[in-house]
Amino acid sequence: MNYTKFPRRGYLQGATPIEPMTKLSKALGMDVNLYVKRDDLLPGASGGNKTRKLDFCIADALTKGADTIITCGAVQSNHCRLTASWSAKEGLECHLVLEERVKGSYKEDGSGNNFLFELLGVKSKRVVPGGSDMMAEMEKTAEELKENGKKPYIIPGGASNPIGAMGYAVCAEETMAQLNEMRLQIDHIIVPSGSAGTHAGMAVGMTGTNANIPISGMNVSRPKDVQEEIVYNLAAQTADMLGVKSGVARNDIVCYADYVGPGYSIPTESMIEAVKLFAGEEAILLDPVYSGKAAAGLIDLVRKGEFAKGANVLFLHTGGSPALYAYLDTFRS
Numbered sequence: 001m002n003y004t005k006f007p008r009r010g011y012l013q014g015a016t017p018i019e020p021m022t023k024l025s026k027a028l029g030m031d032v033n034l035y036v037k038r039d040d041l042l043p044g045a046s047g048g049n050k051t052r053k054l055d056f057c058i059a060d061a062l063t064k065g066a067d068t069i070i071t072c073g074a075v076q077s078n079h080c081r082l083t084a085s086w087s088a089k090e091g092l093e094c095h096l097v098l099e100e101r102v103k104g105s106y107k108e109d110g111s112g113n114n115f116l117f118e119l120l121g122v123k124s125k126r127v128v129p130g131g132s133d134m135m136a137e138m139e140k141t142a143e144e145l146k147e148n149g150k151k152p153y154i155i156p157g158g159a160s161n162p163i164g165a166m167g168y169a170v171c172a173e174e175t176m177a178q179l180n181e182m183r184l185q186i187d188h189i190i191v192p193s194g195s196a197g198t199h200a201g202m203a204v205g206m207t208g209t210n211a212n213i214p215i216s217g218m219n220v221s222r223p224k225d226v227q228e229e230i231v232y233n234l235a236a237q238t239a240d241m242l243g244v245k246s247g248v249a250r251n252d253i254v255c256y257a258d259y260v261g262p263g264y265s266i267p268t269e270s271m272i273e274a275v276k277l278f279a280g281e282e283a284i285l286l287d288p289v290y291s292g293k294a295a296a297g298l299i300d301l302v303r304k305g306e307f308a309k310g311a312n313v314l315f316l317h318t319g320g321s322p323a324l325y326a327y328l329d330t331f332r333s
């Protein structure tokens with residue numbers, strides 16, 4: 001793939017590790033070999049997947065002369081934390097619009113990512129009710145800032161537009177280069193599927209490199225069909241932007257909605273088990289909202305015998321561990 005015509009800041013410091021999860025694989029007792037791609041270790045305060053997307057999005061903002069970034073997310077948004085993080089590094093103002101998706105979940109003095117927003121110097125935070133038109137809300141903030149002489153740039157939720165999704169096409173290519181170097185044949189890849197840029201970008205990158213490795217997305221909020229359509233549309237636009245002539249096949253976009261539970265960010269028993277297993281067996285910290293539910297899906301598919309004996313399965317760890325500290329009671333009880 002050729003990324004050279006797209007501005008990019010260079011936030012990555014080489015490839016994130018791919019590690020075997022030998023103890024966890026053994027604990028599941030199904031003769032499936034689990035591996036993890038450690039995007040939780042990406043640069044940016046506390047790491048995580050949004051750094052790859054912001055590498056392109058913030059470069060675009062700077063190219064367009066912005067001095068201020070506006071973005072949005074849920075009350076414990078990792079994307080907002082990383083946008084604040086890179087904005088701080090770049091000397092850009094950062095303004096957040098937070099969507100209270102679960103009524104009463106916003107706490108002014110909340111822990112986890114909410115605490116880090118303050119520490120990372122976010123200029124303003126505005127909380128709006130769940131279901132609000134977030135783009136319209138961010139445009140409102142942009143108008144106010146423009147009246148005060150600022151040059152704001154809006155990054156959509158999760159940085160999931162084609163510019164941001166390119167960051168995960170990069171990740172797919174990086175992963176293939178590592179697997180070829182390691183001579184490690186992976187049979188299946190599991191990714192979380194939220195605002196969809198991660199899943200869509202991976203699908204584009206894997207298609208563009210002719211990797212022929214199936215990818216399954218684990219939903220964190222939406223029904224299967226709805227999420228697959230969102231991922232597919234974003235993948236199609238991203239493939240188009242990168243000149244992937246074949247496009248992405250609709251059949252290659254597969255999502256599972258079985259591990260969402262009662263809703264976005266609401267804890268489930270299987271998420272709690274997954275977080276405890278990854279911590280106890282591999283000393284890897286997941287998060288309650290994304291990677292914990294995605295890992296719950298991975299574990300369930302392994303136990304149900306969805307993967308052949310001896311199969312090698314790669315889990316993309318997208319980060320998010322600061323949110324754990326906003327869920328202490330969930331894990332202690």
Ligand SMILES: *Cc1c(COP(=O)(O)O)cnc(C)c1O
Nearest residue numbers: 078194195196198290318319320
């Ligand atoms: C945003 C996020 C995801 C989901 O990625 P999308 O590109 O929004 O689908 C997964 N894990 C963590 C920790 C995240 O913050």
